[in-house]
Amino acid sequence: MIRVICILIGYCFGLFQTAFIYGKLNGIDIREYGSGNAGTTNVMRTLGKKAGIITYLGDCLKAVLCTLTIHLLFGKSHADMEFLLIIYGGLGVILGHNFPFYMGFKGGKGIAATSGFILSLLPYNWLIVLIGATAFFGTMFITRYVSFASLFFVTVVLIEIVVFGQLGYFDMAQSHCYEAYVVTLIIVVMAFVRHKENIKRLLNGTERKIFQKKDNK
Numbered sequence: 001m002i003r004v005i006c007i008l009i010g011y012c013f014g015l016f017q018t019a020f021i022y023g024k025l026n027g028i029d030i031r032e033y034g035s036g037n038a039g040t041t042n043v044m045r046t047l048g049k050k051a052g053i054i055t056y057l058g059d060c061l062k063a064v065l066c067t068l069t070i071h072l073l074f075g076k077s078h079a080d081m082e083f084l085l086i087i088y089g090g091l092g093v094i095l096g097h098n099f100p101f102y103m104g105f106k107g108g109k110g111i112a113a114t115s116g117f118i119l120s121l122l123p124y125n126w127l128i129v130l131i132g133a134t135a136f137f138g139t140m141f142i143t144r145y146v147s148f149a150s151l152f153f154v155t156v157v158l159i160e161i162v163v164f165g166q167l168g169y170f171d172m173a174q175s176h177c178y179e180a181y182v183v184t185l186i187i188v189v190m191a192f193v194r195h196k197e198n199i200k201r202l203l204n205g206t207e208r209k210i211f212q213k214k215d216n217k
Contacts, residue, residue, distance in 0.1 A: 002078065006070055006085045007092035013066040014096020017107060018058030019043045022051055031106060039108035041146050041210075056112045063093045063116030083124055083170040084180045087161075090117035091183055098194060109194040111150040114187065118157055125169050132157045144209035147198035154191045158184050 019038040023030035026047060034042045040059065044052025070089045075082050094110040094117070115136070122129050135156040140149035161184050164170065165177040172180070192199070201207035 002074065002085065003088050006074075006088040007095070009069055009073075010063075010066045010089040010092020010094075011096035012092075013062040013069075014093040014098075014113060015100050015102070016058065016062045017097070017100055017103065018055045018062075019108060020100075020103060022055055022058075023047070026051075031103075037108055038103070038106070040112045059097065059108070059112035060116030060119065062097075063090060063113050064120045066090070066093050067117065067120035081172055081176050083121075083172055084176045084183075086121070086124070087180050087183045090114070090120075091187055093117060094187060094190060098190065109150075110187075110191060111154070114154060114157075114191065125164055128157065128160050128164065131160055140210065145202065145207055146210050147195055147207060148202055151192060151195055151199075154188045158188045 017038055019030050019040070019042070022043060023033075023038075023046075028046075030038050030043055030046060033046045035045075036042070040052050040056040043055040066089045067086050070085050071082065074085055078085060093113050096107075097113040098107045098110045099105040100107045115132075118132050119129055132153055136149050136153035139152045140146060143149065158181075162181050165172075165180060170177060170180070198207060
């Protein structure tokens with residue numbers, strides 16, 4: 001039951017759709033522009049860099065606040081599985097971000113929310129954050145494909161959590177570690193599914209690079 005509660009807490013935080021709200025404040029529905037995605041990259045391409053940064057920070061912050069809430073509610077009473085509950089909360093945030101009920105379940109792709117969730121793991125294992133950030137920015141710098149860097153990032157995070165879990169970094173029973181791996185895998189699979197069109201464009205060479213103009217392919 002506590003796992004479901006953490007998912008619901010995360011979902012409620014995930015419903016704060018920064019891209020959608022920022023777009024409405026500027027008189028548009030961001031889902032009707034560009035890629036149609038209510039996320040950081042589409043906001044940046046549609047409304048500019050400042051708007052993109054604000055959107056990213058908003059989506060990142062909601063995941064951090066979710067983790068803090070779960071820590072305050074269950075950190076002491078469930079200390080032996082807090083890391084697992086944090087991961088369930090992260091899953092909830094991403095579900096709320098990707099499938100907000102009040103937007104017809106048409107939200108973003110969840111990468112900014114995922115990065116906020118990973119950032120919130122800093123007190124639990126700073127290496128996860130450092131390696132994950134290096135993987136994302138390094139890949140983006142080399143390829144200039146945000147989508148490819150995002151998918152590489154979530155894959156690396158999954159590998160990290162499995163490796164560090166097996167090394168005993170999370171102070172959890174092995175059964176809880178296995179559960180954490182499965183939930184993290186679900187998050188990764190969701191990221192790939194939400195990026196299926198990007199993957200197609202990457203494979204056929206038509207995916208836009210960051211800061212690339214629409215008519216410049």
